[in-house]
Amino acid sequence: MCNRIKLILLGFVGILYMSSLSADNTISLVLRDHLFIPAQLEVPANRKLRLVIDNQDMTAEEFDSFDLNREKVLFPRRKSVIYIGPLSPGEYRFFGEFSPNTAQGLIIAKESRDAS
Amino acid sequence: MKPYYKLVTGFLYLFPMVFSLASYADGMVVDKVYHPYVLPFEREVEWRMLSRKTQSGNVLAQRAGLGWAIAETVTVEGYAIGERDTEDNFDLAAYELEMRWQVVEQGRYWADWGILVELEKQHKTSAYEAAIGLLFEKEFGKLSLTMNGFVVREWGSAVENEWEGEFRAQIRYRYMSEFQPAIELYSGEDFIGVGPAVIGLYRFQGQKQLKWEIGFVTELSQSVNDHSFRLAVEYEF
Structure with missing residues (x-):
């Protein structure tokens, strides 16, 4: 009985883990010279997304x-x-707290057929 | 009804029930609803005020705290707590040490989780309190549901050794950074209170920001008047 509960829990955690790592939902951004590149992203609406930000600067930034x-x-x-x-269709602004004048970006969530 | 919604509804019922199993009367339950998030490099000074008006008088409690992140997902905060009793005497009442741990990355799973551990000692008497709490937060579009469940142990020669349970919940509408209306619920120690709150945040340069929370809680489970006004101001730098 105890083993069965452990298996169920492991399976549940595994499903959560796999669902959170789906490669299709990964979007990449670069932070270089205190600029987000690209500064504007179109993403599919109503889906959980994994935003990977590569900070290539020598200093920390706060998204x-x-x-x-x-x-x-x-x-x-x-x-x-x-x-x-998951995001409803619309625009979502973000910025870097340490360089708010330069590190700015916009995510545009669109219905799947419209997102590029 | 879809199985997913049954699971969610069941969980939302179960969470407060588990943490309100034991409730006894000896303290103030209205305080603050904790969020399960920690930022690296975070340092903060905090001031909280609670004014509770009952038929037997008014009790005022204030606490000043200093906190800092000691790891990417762990922050610690120390408090000095002062209280004014019903005879208008205001004095240092207790010290508290608190540790908050962000257990999962925000948004990665179905909900976000954290753990809070507190240790409190009364200043003049042999009375100790230790608490461990589970912090929960879930986004529903622009709404955020936050729930805290605490198991509390009190001991010492000046208090009765006992276990207690507390539950706190907040539904917040993220309307704009400076103005986020909320409804809060506090339960424990024979107290169930509900009321409106407003949470706000003003950002200065860099990591510097000022957060405030104002809430008004009315006791529901007793027929007597019991109102609490709470105010918290937090400066992060």
């Missing part, structure tokens, strides 16, 4: 977005992952 409800420190010379969504 911040009230629209996306996310705050995350981007360590220098490191890739950071931010899980967002």
